Amino acid sequence: MYAQEVKSTGQGVKSLEEMAPDERAFQEKVNAKIKIEPKDWMPEGYRKTLVRQISQHAHSEIVGQLPEGNWISRAPTLERKAILLAKVQDEAGHGLYLYCAAETLGVSRDQMTEQLLAGKAKYSSIFNYPTLTWADIGAIGWLVDGAAIMNQVPLQRCSYGPYSRAMIRICKEESFHQRQGYDIMMKLCAGTAEQKEMAQDALNRWWQPALMMFGPPDGDSVHSAQSMAWGIKQNSNDELRQKFVNETVPQAEYLGLTPPDPDVNWNEDKQGYDYGELDWNEFYEVLKGNGPCNKERLEARQKAWDDGEWFRDGLMAHARKREMRKQAAE
Protein backbone atom coordinates (compact mmCIF):
# COMPACT_ATOMS: atom_id res chain seq x y z
CA MET A 1 0.00 0.00 0.00
CA TYR A 2 1.45 3.36 0.95
CA ALA A 3 3.93 1.09 2.68
CA GLN A 4 4.38 -1.69 0.17
CA GLU A 5 7.64 -3.21 1.19
CA VAL A 6 7.88 -3.31 4.93
CA LYS A 7 10.54 -5.81 5.87
CA SER A 8 9.74 -7.08 9.31
CA THR A 9 12.53 -8.30 11.51
CA GLY A 10 10.62 -10.98 13.41
CA GLN A 11 11.37 -14.54 12.26
CA GLY A 12 8.26 -16.64 12.63
CA VAL A 13 5.26 -15.82 14.75
CA LYS A 14 5.88 -17.05 18.30
CA SER A 15 3.23 -18.69 20.41
CA LEU A 16 2.38 -17.12 23.79
CA GLU A 17 4.17 -19.99 25.58
CA GLU A 18 7.41 -19.30 23.73
CA MET A 19 7.45 -15.64 24.78
CA ALA A 20 9.31 -14.02 27.65
CA PRO A 21 6.99 -12.42 30.25
CA ASP A 22 7.30 -8.86 28.83
CA GLU A 23 6.58 -9.98 25.31
CA ARG A 24 3.73 -12.18 26.40
CA ALA A 25 2.10 -9.33 28.33
CA PHE A 26 2.50 -7.17 25.25
CA GLN A 27 0.97 -9.78 22.92
CA GLU A 28 -1.93 -10.35 25.30
CA LYS A 29 -2.66 -6.62 25.23
CA VAL A 30 -2.62 -6.63 21.43
CA ASN A 31 -4.91 -9.67 21.38
CA ALA A 32 -7.29 -7.90 23.77
CA LYS A 33 -7.30 -4.88 21.42
CA ILE A 34 -5.71 -2.62 24.02
CA LYS A 35 -3.68 0.05 22.25
CA ILE A 36 0.08 0.14 22.69
CA GLU A 37 1.31 3.62 23.60
CA PRO A 38 4.79 5.14 23.06
CA LYS A 39 6.10 4.56 26.60
CA ASP A 40 4.82 0.98 26.86
CA TRP A 41 7.19 -1.94 26.52
CA MET A 42 7.23 -3.33 22.97
CA PRO A 43 9.36 -5.90 21.11
CA GLU A 44 12.20 -4.34 19.12
CA GLY A 45 10.84 -5.93 15.93
CA TYR A 46 7.45 -4.29 16.49
CA ARG A 47 9.08 -0.89 16.91
CA LYS A 48 11.25 -1.33 13.82
CA THR A 49 8.42 -2.61 11.65
CA LEU A 50 6.25 0.32 12.69
CA VAL A 51 9.00 2.90 12.08
CA ARG A 52 9.47 1.50 8.58
CA GLN A 53 5.78 1.28 7.81
CA ILE A 54 4.78 4.68 9.24
CA SER A 55 7.72 6.51 7.68
CA GLN A 56 7.07 4.90 4.28
CA HIS A 57 3.46 5.93 4.64
CA ALA A 58 4.48 9.50 5.57
CA HIS A 59 6.93 9.77 2.69
CA SER A 60 4.18 8.57 0.32
CA GLU A 61 1.87 11.36 1.45
CA ILE A 62 4.62 13.95 0.94
CA VAL A 63 5.94 12.67 -2.40
CA GLY A 64 2.32 12.11 -3.46
CA GLN A 65 1.84 15.86 -3.57
CA LEU A 66 4.18 16.14 -6.54
CA PRO A 67 2.19 14.47 -9.35
CA GLU A 68 -0.93 16.45 -8.40
CA GLY A 69 0.94 19.65 -7.68
CA ASN A 70 1.99 19.49 -11.31
CA TRP A 71 -1.57 20.53 -12.29
CA ILE A 72 -2.38 23.20 -9.71
CA SER A 73 -1.29 26.04 -11.97
CA ARG A 74 -3.07 24.50 -14.96
CA ALA A 75 -6.39 23.46 -13.46
CA PRO A 76 -9.20 24.22 -15.92
CA THR A 77 -11.19 26.54 -13.63
CA LEU A 78 -10.53 28.62 -10.54
CA GLU A 79 -12.83 26.34 -8.56
CA ARG A 80 -10.94 23.20 -9.61
CA LYS A 81 -7.71 24.95 -8.73
CA ALA A 82 -8.92 25.82 -5.23
CA ILE A 83 -10.16 22.24 -4.72
CA LEU A 84 -6.89 20.73 -5.91
CA LEU A 85 -4.90 23.08 -3.68
CA ALA A 86 -6.98 22.03 -0.68
CA LYS A 87 -6.54 18.36 -1.58
CA VAL A 88 -2.78 18.64 -1.93
CA GLN A 89 -2.58 20.61 1.32
CA ASP A 90 -4.44 17.76 3.04
CA GLU A 91 -1.79 15.34 1.80
CA ALA A 92 0.90 17.53 3.37
CA GLY A 93 -1.09 17.35 6.60
CA HIS A 94 -1.31 13.56 6.32
CA GLY A 95 2.45 13.36 5.96
CA LEU A 96 2.88 15.51 9.07
CA TYR A 97 0.46 13.47 11.22
CA LEU A 98 2.35 10.34 10.23
CA TYR A 99 5.86 11.72 10.79
CA CYS A 100 4.74 12.69 14.30
CA ALA A 101 3.42 9.19 14.91
CA ALA A 102 6.76 7.72 13.79
CA GLU A 103 8.66 10.16 16.00
CA THR A 104 6.97 8.74 19.09
CA LEU A 105 8.95 5.56 18.35
CA GLY A 106 12.29 7.31 18.76
CA VAL A 107 13.24 8.28 15.22
CA SER A 108 13.72 11.98 14.41
CA ARG A 109 12.12 13.93 11.59
CA ASP A 110 15.52 14.80 10.14
CA GLN A 111 16.57 11.14 10.18
CA MET A 112 13.47 10.18 8.23
CA THR A 113 14.02 12.97 5.71
CA GLU A 114 17.65 11.96 5.28
CA GLN A 115 16.64 8.34 4.66
CA LEU A 116 14.16 9.39 2.01
CA LEU A 117 16.63 11.67 0.25
CA ALA A 118 19.36 9.03 0.38
CA GLY A 119 16.99 6.62 -1.38
CA LYS A 120 17.06 4.30 1.65
CA ALA A 121 13.41 4.76 2.61
CA LYS A 122 10.69 3.77 0.18
CA TYR A 123 7.45 5.44 -0.73
CA SER A 124 4.52 4.05 -2.69
CA SER A 125 5.30 2.97 -6.27
CA ILE A 126 2.20 4.81 -7.50
CA PHE A 127 3.79 8.25 -7.19
CA ASN A 128 6.47 7.43 -9.72
CA TYR A 129 4.03 7.67 -12.61
CA PRO A 130 3.56 10.94 -14.51
CA THR A 131 0.42 13.09 -14.65
CA LEU A 132 0.15 13.79 -18.37
CA THR A 133 -3.32 15.30 -18.68
CA TRP A 134 -5.97 16.90 -16.47
CA ALA A 135 -7.85 13.59 -16.54
CA ASP A 136 -4.98 12.09 -14.55
CA ILE A 137 -5.97 14.33 -11.64
CA GLY A 138 -9.45 12.83 -11.83
CA ALA A 139 -8.06 9.29 -12.05
CA ILE A 140 -5.72 9.83 -9.11
CA GLY A 141 -8.45 11.09 -6.80
CA TRP A 142 -10.83 8.35 -7.86
CA LEU A 143 -8.41 5.39 -7.99
CA VAL A 144 -5.33 6.27 -5.95
CA ASP A 145 -7.17 7.91 -3.07
CA GLY A 146 -9.83 5.22 -3.45
CA ALA A 147 -7.23 2.50 -2.98
CA ALA A 148 -5.68 4.46 -0.12
CA ILE A 149 -9.04 4.57 1.67
CA MET A 150 -9.48 0.83 1.22
CA ASN A 151 -6.15 0.29 2.96
CA GLN A 152 -6.40 3.01 5.58
CA VAL A 153 -9.83 2.25 6.97
CA PRO A 154 -8.67 -1.00 8.64
CA LEU A 155 -5.43 0.70 9.76
CA GLN A 156 -7.54 2.88 12.06
CA ARG A 157 -7.70 -0.21 14.26
CA CYS A 158 -3.91 -0.66 14.30
CA SER A 159 -2.54 -1.74 17.68
CA TYR A 160 -0.20 1.25 17.97
CA GLY A 161 -2.13 4.20 19.43
CA PRO A 162 -0.43 7.13 17.67
CA TYR A 163 -0.62 5.41 14.25
CA SER A 164 -4.24 4.47 14.78
CA ARG A 165 -5.14 8.04 15.77
CA ALA A 166 -3.29 9.50 12.77
CA MET A 167 -5.22 7.12 10.51
CA ILE A 168 -8.53 8.20 12.02
CA ARG A 169 -7.77 11.85 11.20
CA ILE A 170 -6.61 10.92 7.70
CA CYS A 171 -9.63 8.77 6.90
CA LYS A 172 -11.94 11.65 7.80
CA GLU A 173 -10.32 13.69 5.06
CA GLU A 174 -9.88 11.09 2.32
CA SER A 175 -13.46 10.84 1.16
CA PHE A 176 -13.30 14.38 -0.19
CA HIS A 177 -10.22 13.37 -2.20
CA GLN A 178 -11.87 10.43 -3.88
CA ARG A 179 -15.09 12.29 -4.60
CA GLN A 180 -13.42 15.32 -6.14
CA GLY A 181 -11.52 12.93 -8.43
CA TYR A 182 -14.62 11.05 -9.48
CA ASP A 183 -16.34 14.39 -10.04
CA ILE A 184 -13.60 15.37 -12.50
CA MET A 185 -14.08 12.04 -14.29
CA MET A 186 -17.86 12.52 -14.44
CA LYS A 187 -17.44 15.95 -15.97
CA LEU A 188 -15.00 14.69 -18.59
CA CYS A 189 -17.15 11.68 -19.44
CA ALA A 190 -20.17 13.92 -19.97
CA GLY A 191 -18.12 16.22 -22.20
CA THR A 192 -16.88 16.01 -25.77
CA ALA A 193 -15.63 12.79 -27.39
CA GLU A 194 -12.05 14.00 -26.87
CA GLN A 195 -12.67 14.65 -23.19
CA LYS A 196 -14.14 11.22 -22.71
CA GLU A 197 -11.20 9.72 -24.53
CA MET A 198 -8.89 11.57 -22.17
CA ALA A 199 -10.72 10.02 -19.22
CA GLN A 200 -10.43 6.53 -20.73
CA ASP A 201 -6.75 7.07 -21.41
CA ALA A 202 -6.17 8.09 -17.80
CA LEU A 203 -8.00 4.99 -16.56
CA ASN A 204 -5.90 2.86 -18.91
CA ARG A 205 -2.68 4.19 -17.45
CA TRP A 206 -3.67 4.26 -13.75
CA TRP A 207 -5.59 0.99 -13.46
CA GLN A 208 -2.65 -1.40 -13.03
CA PRO A 209 -0.51 0.89 -10.88
CA ALA A 210 -3.54 1.49 -8.62
CA LEU A 211 -4.12 -2.27 -8.18
CA MET A 212 -0.43 -2.71 -7.38
CA MET A 213 -0.71 -0.22 -4.53
CA PHE A 214 -1.95 -3.06 -2.34
CA GLY A 215 1.44 -4.72 -2.60
CA PRO A 216 2.56 -8.13 -3.91
CA PRO A 217 0.20 -11.14 -4.01
CA ASP A 218 -0.31 -12.84 -0.64
CA GLY A 219 1.92 -15.78 -1.53
CA ASP A 220 4.90 -13.46 -2.06
CA SER A 221 4.28 -11.21 0.89
CA VAL A 222 6.40 -12.90 3.51
CA HIS A 223 6.03 -10.45 6.37
CA SER A 224 2.28 -10.43 6.67
CA ALA A 225 1.89 -13.11 9.35
CA GLN A 226 3.94 -11.31 11.98
CA SER A 227 2.39 -7.94 11.16
CA MET A 228 -1.05 -9.46 11.52
CA ALA A 229 -0.16 -11.04 14.86
CA TRP A 230 1.06 -7.67 16.07
CA GLY A 231 -2.13 -5.96 14.97
CA ILE A 232 -0.26 -3.72 12.52
CA LYS A 233 -1.95 -5.24 9.51
CA GLN A 234 -5.56 -6.36 9.47
CA ASN A 235 -6.21 -7.66 5.95
CA SER A 236 -4.15 -9.42 3.31
CA ASN A 237 -3.05 -7.58 0.16
CA ASP A 238 -5.20 -9.70 -2.16
CA GLU A 239 -8.24 -9.34 0.07
CA LEU A 240 -8.10 -5.54 -0.12
CA ARG A 241 -7.26 -5.56 -3.83
CA GLN A 242 -10.33 -7.69 -4.54
CA LYS A 243 -12.51 -5.35 -2.49
CA PHE A 244 -11.17 -2.41 -4.44
CA VAL A 245 -11.84 -4.05 -7.83
CA ASN A 246 -15.38 -4.91 -6.72
CA GLU A 247 -16.08 -1.29 -5.85
CA THR A 248 -14.30 0.27 -8.80
CA VAL A 249 -15.66 -1.72 -11.76
CA PRO A 250 -19.26 -0.48 -11.31
CA GLN A 251 -17.94 3.06 -10.86
CA ALA A 252 -16.14 2.77 -14.20
CA GLU A 253 -19.29 1.38 -15.78
CA TYR A 254 -21.27 4.35 -14.53
CA LEU A 255 -18.79 6.64 -16.25
CA GLY A 256 -19.04 4.60 -19.44
CA LEU A 257 -15.38 3.64 -19.19
CA THR A 258 -13.77 0.21 -19.47
CA PRO A 259 -10.94 -1.07 -17.26
CA PRO A 260 -7.97 -1.92 -19.49
CA ASP A 261 -8.12 -5.62 -18.69
CA PRO A 262 -10.11 -8.13 -20.80
CA ASP A 263 -10.21 -10.49 -17.80
CA VAL A 264 -12.38 -8.18 -15.74
CA ASN A 265 -15.60 -10.17 -15.51
CA TRP A 266 -18.23 -10.73 -12.87
CA ASN A 267 -17.72 -14.06 -11.14
CA GLU A 268 -20.99 -15.31 -9.72
CA ASP A 269 -19.30 -17.94 -7.51
CA LYS A 270 -17.06 -15.58 -5.62
CA GLN A 271 -19.55 -12.71 -5.87
CA GLY A 272 -16.78 -10.47 -7.11
CA TYR A 273 -14.95 -9.46 -10.26
CA ASP A 274 -12.11 -11.49 -11.70
CA TYR A 275 -9.15 -9.57 -13.01
CA GLY A 276 -6.03 -10.45 -14.96
CA GLU A 277 -2.51 -11.10 -13.76
CA LEU A 278 -0.62 -7.89 -12.89
CA ASP A 279 2.87 -7.13 -14.13
CA TRP A 280 4.79 -7.59 -10.88
CA ASN A 281 8.05 -7.20 -12.68
CA GLU A 282 7.13 -3.59 -13.36
CA PHE A 283 6.14 -3.14 -9.71
CA TYR A 284 9.52 -4.30 -8.42
CA GLU A 285 11.35 -2.21 -11.00
CA VAL A 286 9.47 0.92 -9.92
CA LEU A 287 10.18 0.15 -6.25
CA LYS A 288 13.84 -0.30 -7.07
CA GLY A 289 13.94 3.19 -8.53
CA ASN A 290 13.42 2.49 -12.22
CA GLY A 291 9.91 3.90 -12.65
CA PRO A 292 9.19 6.73 -15.08
CA CYS A 293 9.46 9.49 -12.43
CA ASN A 294 11.55 8.12 -9.52
CA LYS A 295 14.47 10.35 -10.32
CA GLU A 296 12.36 13.46 -10.79
CA ARG A 297 10.47 12.90 -7.52
CA LEU A 298 13.60 12.53 -5.42
CA GLU A 299 15.22 15.49 -7.11
CA ALA A 300 12.16 17.61 -6.30
CA ARG A 301 12.31 16.57 -2.63
CA GLN A 302 16.04 17.20 -2.50
CA LYS A 303 15.61 20.65 -4.05
CA ALA A 304 12.85 21.56 -1.61
CA TRP A 305 15.05 20.44 1.29
CA ASP A 306 18.11 22.34 0.05
CA ASP A 307 16.25 25.49 -0.98
CA GLY A 308 14.47 25.61 2.38
CA GLU A 309 17.60 25.27 4.47
CA TRP A 310 18.34 28.99 4.86
CA PHE A 311 14.74 29.55 5.91
CA ARG A 312 14.66 26.74 8.48
CA ASP A 313 18.02 27.81 9.90
CA GLY A 314 17.12 31.50 9.87
CA LEU A 315 13.93 31.00 11.85
CA MET A 316 15.77 28.80 14.33
CA ALA A 317 18.53 31.38 14.79
CA HIS A 318 15.92 34.07 15.33
CA ALA A 319 14.09 31.96 17.91
CA ARG A 320 17.34 31.31 19.81
CA LYS A 321 18.28 34.98 19.76
CA ARG A 322 14.91 36.03 21.13
CA GLU A 323 15.11 33.38 23.82
CA MET A 324 18.53 34.63 24.88
CA ARG A 325 17.33 38.24 24.99
CA LYS A 326 14.39 37.22 27.11
CA GLN A 327 16.65 35.36 29.55
CA ALA A 328 19.05 38.29 29.75
CA ALA A 329 16.19 40.66 30.62
CA GLU A 330 14.96 38.43 33.45
Add this chain to the structure above:
Amino acid sequence: MSNEWPLWEVFIRGQHGLSHRHVGSLHAPDAEIAIKNARDVYTRRNEGVSIWVVPSSDIVASAPGDKEPLYEPSNSKVYRHPTFFDIPEEAGPM
Protein backbone atom coordinates in the same frame (compact mmCIF):
# COMPACT_ATOMS: atom_id res chain seq x y z
CA MET B 1 23.92 22.03 17.44
CA SER B 2 21.06 20.43 15.55
CA ASN B 3 18.96 22.85 13.61
CA GLU B 4 15.91 20.64 13.64
CA TRP B 5 12.92 22.68 14.78
CA PRO B 6 11.78 21.56 18.24
CA LEU B 7 8.65 19.48 18.76
CA TRP B 8 5.44 21.00 20.16
CA GLU B 9 2.32 19.26 21.44
CA VAL B 10 -0.91 20.73 20.14
CA PHE B 11 -4.16 20.99 22.11
CA ILE B 12 -7.38 22.20 20.55
CA ARG B 13 -10.67 23.33 22.01
CA GLY B 14 -13.13 21.87 19.55
CA GLN B 15 -16.15 23.91 20.62
CA HIS B 16 -16.97 26.62 23.08
CA GLY B 17 -17.56 25.05 26.46
CA LEU B 18 -15.30 22.01 25.94
CA SER B 19 -11.80 21.41 27.28
CA HIS B 20 -8.73 21.54 25.09
CA ARG B 21 -7.81 18.09 23.80
CA HIS B 22 -4.47 16.78 22.64
CA VAL B 23 -4.58 16.33 18.86
CA GLY B 24 -0.97 15.66 17.92
CA SER B 25 2.37 17.35 17.59
CA LEU B 26 4.40 19.35 15.11
CA HIS B 27 7.74 21.05 14.62
CA ALA B 28 8.20 24.83 14.78
CA PRO B 29 11.05 27.20 15.66
CA ASP B 30 9.01 29.13 18.23
CA ALA B 31 5.60 29.31 19.90
CA GLU B 32 4.17 31.85 17.52
CA ILE B 33 4.93 29.76 14.44
CA ALA B 34 3.84 26.62 16.28
CA ILE B 35 0.37 28.18 16.62
CA LYS B 36 0.32 29.12 12.94
CA ASN B 37 1.44 25.65 11.89
CA ALA B 38 -1.11 24.07 14.23
CA ARG B 39 -3.82 26.06 12.51
CA ASP B 40 -2.72 24.72 9.11
CA VAL B 41 -2.07 21.15 10.21
CA TYR B 42 -4.89 20.50 12.68
CA THR B 43 -7.77 22.90 11.90
CA ARG B 44 -8.28 22.93 8.14
CA ARG B 45 -11.97 22.14 8.58
CA ASN B 46 -13.09 24.34 11.47
CA GLU B 47 -12.02 21.78 14.04
CA GLY B 48 -11.33 24.33 16.72
CA VAL B 49 -11.98 27.63 18.42
CA SER B 50 -8.74 27.81 20.42
CA ILE B 51 -5.24 26.36 20.16
CA TRP B 52 -2.63 25.67 22.86
CA VAL B 53 0.92 24.67 22.02
CA VAL B 54 3.39 23.34 24.58
CA PRO B 55 7.02 22.38 23.99
CA SER B 56 7.06 18.57 24.06
CA SER B 57 10.14 18.68 26.27
CA ASP B 58 8.06 20.40 28.99
CA ILE B 59 5.48 17.62 29.19
CA VAL B 60 5.90 15.43 32.25
CA ALA B 61 4.18 12.07 31.91
CA SER B 62 3.42 9.30 34.38
CA ALA B 63 5.29 6.10 33.68
CA PRO B 64 3.33 3.09 32.41
CA GLY B 65 4.92 1.04 35.21
CA ASP B 66 3.35 3.34 37.82
CA LYS B 67 -0.12 2.27 36.81
CA GLU B 68 -0.67 0.19 39.91
CA PRO B 69 0.50 2.64 42.59
CA LEU B 70 -1.38 5.44 40.81
CA TYR B 71 -4.72 3.87 40.07
CA GLU B 72 -5.01 0.77 42.25
CA PRO B 73 -5.98 2.68 45.43
CA SER B 74 -9.19 3.94 43.84
CA ASN B 75 -10.28 0.43 42.92
CA SER B 76 -11.08 -0.33 46.56
CA LYS B 77 -12.98 2.89 47.10
CA VAL B 78 -16.19 1.90 45.43
CA TYR B 79 -18.13 4.16 47.82
CA ARG B 80 -16.97 7.08 45.65
CA HIS B 81 -19.60 6.06 43.15
CA PRO B 82 -23.22 7.05 43.80
CA THR B 83 -24.45 3.58 42.93
CA PHE B 84 -22.74 2.27 46.11
CA PHE B 85 -25.71 3.55 48.14
CA ASP B 86 -29.16 2.02 47.99
CA ILE B 87 -31.72 4.74 48.37
CA PRO B 88 -35.30 3.44 48.72
CA GLU B 89 -37.63 4.40 45.91
CA GLU B 90 -40.01 5.97 48.44
CA ALA B 91 -37.43 8.68 49.11
CA GLY B 92 -38.08 10.07 45.63
CA PRO B 93 -35.63 11.06 42.90
CA MET B 94 -32.06 11.57 44.12
